[in-house]
Amino acid sequence: MKKVVVIGAGAAGMMAAATAADRGLDVTLVEKNHRVGRKILITGKGRCNITNNCDIEELIENVPTNGKFLYSAFYTFTNEDVINMFESLGVKTKTERGNRVFPESDKAHDIANALHKQVIDKKVKLLLNTKVEEIIAKDKKIEKVILDNKKEIQCDAVIVATGGVSYPLTGSTGDGYKFAKKYGHTIIDPKPSLIGLEICESFVSELEKLSLRNIKIELYNGKNKKIYDDFGELEFTKYGIDGPVVKSASCMMKDLSKNTYKIVLDLKPALDEEKLDKRIQRDFQKYTNKAFKNSLDDLLPKKLIPVIIKLSGIDENTVVHQISREQRKALVHLLKNINLTVKRYRPIEEAIITSGGVKVGEINASTMESKLIDGLFFAGEVIDVDAYTGGFNLQIAFSTGYLAGYYC
Known part of the structure; x- marks a missing residue:
């Protein structure tokens, strides 16, 4: 019987292991954490956005890094297949704004538990608290893996699903890059993706913890x-x-060391400048004898008002009816054009996703097998593909995991 070792029990690894076991293969899933799916538990703020219910072409459009590499993966194991899989595992799903698909329970651990149960039910051997130290290939063909306890597992195929280098506490510490590099694979330098940004303007610290909905950025x-x-x-x-x-x-x-970027924040995207000006005129009429600082409560969150006043250049104690037309127009423009200069990404350890990884040109897009070593496969974030928020990154994990498990 063909033996397969899957390294990493995240979304891609568990998908690959279950798929390979379904084909009657002897599958061992190795995870260095004490439990499976640790990163799944923190996705979607603990709700786990499992996929996006759009058409396949739109899935590909939402993968800015090497999206075309995923044609085969997305068409072979679709977003509909992901939803049906979880429904069959007893996890009811729902579709929210932007076609984002979540478990009905809003609990990420329901997703992790379902995937865990699936690998156990399919008789996958699961080794927790165990690390793969080395993959051994002979004559460009996979032969075995060596574990951290020096035990060896003979195998015909290895699926590397170790993630990137973001959120290292979940186990994503770049092990897969080391394995791939040893056998000649090119690693595209990892950088953070889906990450918060540090901003040059000092006023942002005054707004800490302020959340804004229905805004637009450019x-x-x-x-x-x-x-x-x-x-x-x-x-x-x-x-x-x-x-x-x-x-x-x-x-x-x-x-970011070579390029500069700015973000322009529009606080009122539903109103053009003319309509917003009329809205502010109504507010100014209502508060005509008040100080400027007391005239914006109907328009803006309280925490934002002092910052907007400072940026507007209008003295906070100016009586509203003394504000000139030019000052009011400048205020309107400001509310739709707050400039934020990007200083740098937050540290990669905070990134949801790692951009970079094993070069896609060295992987067979139809099978996820290495073009350099027979029996070496890759799945998930370890590959140089990453997407926007909205369930697209987990779809990548499930689709590439499925291909690797099916063809290993």
């Missing part, structure tokens, strides 16, 4: 060319900005 490069925009939620932090729209924007930024 991302501009150093040549002042717009390269991305998004609508949704943003959160200010001690160091800058975070939240779904910021994480997605971070995917679009290339090397």
Whole structure:
């Protein structure tokens, strides 16, 4: 019977192990943590956005790094297949805004537990608290793996599903890169993706923990060319900005040591400047004899008001009816154009996803097998593919895990 070792019991690894076992193979799943699916438990703020219920072409469009490499994977094991798999495992799902698919329970551990139960039910040998030290190949063909307790497992195939280098406490510490490099694979330098951003402007620290909904951001490069925009939620932090729209924007930024970027924040995207001006005129009429600092409560969150006043250049004690038309127009423009200069990414350890990894040109896109070593397969985040938020990264894990498990 063909023997397979899967390294890493995250979404991709458990998917690969269950798929290989389904084919009647002898499968051993090795996980260095004390439990499976640790990263699954923190995805989607603990709710676990398992996939996105859009069409396949849209899935590919939402993978800015090497999306075309995933054609075969996405068409072989689709987002519909992911939903059906979890329904068959007893996890009911629901689709929310932006076609994001979650478990009905809103509990990520229901997803991790279902995948765990599936590998156990399919008679996969699961080794927890165990680390693979080395993969051994002879004559460019997989022969065995050596564990940290010096035990050897003879095998015909190895599936590397070790993740990237983000969230190292979940076990993603770059082990897969070491294995791949040993046998001649090129590693595209890992960098953070889906990460918060540090901002140069000092006022952001005054807004720490302020969350804004229904805002719009536009991302501009150093040549002042717009390269991305998004609508949704943003959160200010001690160091800058975070939240779904910021994480997605971070995917679009290339090397920050060589390139500069700014984000333009629109607090009122539902109103153009003319309509917003009329809205502010109504508020100013209501508070005509009040100080400027007491006139914005209907328009903005309390925490944001002092910062907007400071940026507007209007004295906070100016009586509202004394504010000129030019000052009011400048205020309108400010509310739709707050400039935030990107200083750097937050540390890669905080990133949801690692961008970079094993070069896709050295992997067979139809099978996930190495083009350099027979029997060596890759699945999930260890490969140089990454996507926006919205369930796309877990779909990558499930689809590539399925291919690796099916063809190993």
